[in-house]
Amino acid sequence: MAKAYRLIFDENLCIGCQACNVACRLENDVPEEVYRLQVHVTTQGVFPHLGMHFERRSCVMCDEPPCVSVCPTGASFQSKDGLVHIHESQCITCKYCILACPYHARFINPLKNVVEKCTFCFDSRLSKALDPACVSVCTTEALRFGDVSQENSTVAMLSRKETLLFPKAHLGTKPKVCFIPARKGVKV
Amino acid sequence: MSPMWGSTAQYEVIHWSWAIAVYLFLAGISAGSIIVALLVKWNRHERSNSSIWDAMIKSGTLVAPVSILAGLFLLVADLGRPLSFYWLLIRFNPLSVMSLGVLFLLIYTPIVLVFTLLVFERTIVKYTWLSPLGSFIEWVKSLHSYAKTIEYFLMAAALCVGTYTGFLLSALYAIPLWNSPVLPIVFLTSSISSGIAVNILIGLVFFKSTINTESIKYLLVLDLRVIMTELPLLGIFFVGLLYGGGEVSSMAKAALSHGGLALVFWLGVIGIGLLLPLATVILALRSHVYRVGYILTNATAVLLGVLLLRYYIIYAGQIYLG
Numbered sequence: 104m105a106k107a108y109r110l111i112f113d114e115n116l117c118i119g120c121q122a123c124n125v126a127c128r129l130e131n132d133v134p135e136e137v138y139r140l141q142v143h144v145t146t147q148g149v150f151p152h153l154g155m156h157f158e159r160r161s162c163v164m165c166d167e168p169p170c171v172s173v174c175p176t177g178a179s180f181q182s183k184d185g186l187v188h189i190h191e192s193q194c195i196t197c198k199y200c201i202l203a204c205p206y207h208a209r210f211i212n213p214l215k216n217v218v219e220k221c222t223f224c225f226d227s228r229l230s231k232a233l234d235p236a237c238v239s240v241c242t243t244e245a246l247r248f249g250d251v252s253q254e255n256s257t258v259a260m261l262s263r264k265e266t267l268l269f270p271k272a273h274l275g276t277k278p279k280v281c282f283i284p285a286r287k288g289v290k291v
Numbered sequence: 292m293s294p295m296w297g298s299t300a301q302y303e304v305i306h307w308s309w310a311i312a313v314y315l316f317l318a319g320i321s322a323g324s325i326i327v328a329l330l331v332k333w334n335r336h337e338r339s340n341s342s343i344w345d346a347m348i349k350s351g352t353l354v355a356p357v358s359i360l361a362g363l364f365l366l367v368a369d370l371g372r373p374l375s376f377y378w379l380l381i382r383f384n385p386l387s388v389m390s391l392g393v394l395f396l397l398i399y400t401p402i403v404l405v406f407t408l409l410v411f412e413r414t415i416v417k418y419t420w421l422s423p424l425g426s427f428i429e430w431v432k433s434l435h436s437y438a439k440t441i442e443y444f445l446m447a448a449a450l451c452v453g454t455y456t457g458f459l460l461s462a463l464y465a466i467p468l469w470n471s472p473v474l475p476i477v478f479l480t481s482s483i484s485s486g487i488a489v490n491i492l493i494g495l496v497f498f499k500s501t502i503n504t505e506s507i508k509y510l511l512v513l514d515l516r517v518i519m520t521e522l523p524l525l526g527i528f529f530v531g532l533l534y535g536g537g538e539v540s541s542m543a544k545a546a547l548s549h550g551g552l553a554l555v556f557w558l559g560v561i562g563i564g565l566l567l568p569l570a571t572v573i574l575a576l577r578s579h580v581y582r583v584g585y586i587l588t589n590a591t592a593v594l595l596g597v598l599l600l601r602y603y604i605i606y607a608g609q610i611y612l613g
Contacts, residue, residue, distance in 0.1 A: 193382070195376055
């Protein structure tokens with residue numbers, strides 16, 4: 104049966120340590136000047152009512168991916184499990200998919216000159232039933248990953264319990280990455 | 292909200308640079324010049340070989356293949372991996388406007404080349420160094436009886452090429468300034484106006500046609516009509532964006548008011564490309580002074596304006612992402 108992967112990022116648990124970012128780099132040999140994944144940290148509010156905001160920036164693995172429909176060669180494709188991948192050999196680096204992505208998740212790998220992005224660590228980990236590197240190293244369990252169609256999975260249980268926000272949901276891209284918004288507010 | 296950690300450098304890269312803007316310009320010129328040449332041929336062609344109409348047809352059939360080939364070269368050279376461009380030819384994705392564009396170009400380019408050979412067939416036969424092409428030219432000659440059909444196909448293909456460049460950009464909902472249904476019409480109109488301009492320019496300079504007050508007046512009026520179509524279309528384009536709400540509005544406002552890019556638009560696209568020719572045409576028509584110089588100035592200004600419009604749209608879209 105096809106999987107229904109989901110990655111949940113809990114903003115309340117994230118401490119901005121960037122362990123996920125570093126793990127991603129090591130796992131996928133990401134060149135220094137680009138990121139498949141990073142957590143943007145911002146300060147919000149006015150002193151003394153300050154708060155920290157953590158935002159995961161990565162491919163959100165859309166169920167309706169605009170980067171796949173615009174690709175002229177089929178190099179950008181969606182697998183049976185709904186994951187979006189890139190056939191390196193067929194990518195001509197026309198950069199159309201980079202422009203089509205509303206999450207700005209794609210970039211050119213300056214060493215290989217091909218378009219790259221997060222793959223949920225498919226080749227090295229997920230295909231061996233291991234969690235993506237970022238999830239496996241998360242120090243506070245702010246990142247949860249699994250098959251949401253399995254009722255007992257952590258992500259399924261979390262999805263039933265929590266209010267999930269899907270980034271830019273109004274675009275109809277149906278992301279597989281979602282977040283639990285920070286419950287604590289700050290005075291702006 | 293102040294950033295503490297995180298790099299935004301990779302989101303600020305201009306992925307489609309000036310090369311794409313020039314390609315859009317060249318593809319537009321190619322389609323526009325052939326559309327105008329065909330319209331002139333169908334409606335205005337007299338059997339005199341020295342009229343401006345004949346020069347415009349010759350110019351169109353010469354400019355179209357040269358500019359589309361130059362454009363295609365730029366397009367392939369701008370790929371991150373130019374040598375792997377062949378994937379575009381062996382794969383087809385009907386959902387991708389780029390793929391459809393490749394299809395249109397694959398149909399359009401050979402028809403343009405055949406049409407050019409048909410029009411210049413007598414000139415080509417004159418040159419002995421072209422004699423190795425003899426059998427090919429014979430084959431092209433045999434197509435003479437299908438000339439009209441070829442022209443209809445060519446017109447359809449040129450309309451597709453002139454329009455697809457607009458859809459190429461408007462298909463991306465990630466980019467607020469491109470995602471407008473008006474953009475393909477703006478591009479087609481401006482490519483037709485660049486077609487008129489380039490045909491007049493090349494026609495007058497290289498095909499030494501006799502030109503009289505009557506034809507100057509006609510060309511000036513033609514200019515006026517195109518400008519009066521393009522100005523409101525650009526207006527509708529931006530009003531549509533400004534009424535779009537949310538980040539679409541704010542991005543459109545920023546693109547029209549910030550920095551050098553806004554200057555490119557107001558001074559280059561509107562000022563040089565549209566208002567300057569408009570003023571010249573109105574002055575010329577009012578005072579009944581029909582000088583060839585007016586036409587040449589206008590044509591050059593229009594071409595510059597069309598190029599700057601492509602440049603502006605390409606860069607503004609990628610800078611003001613929202």
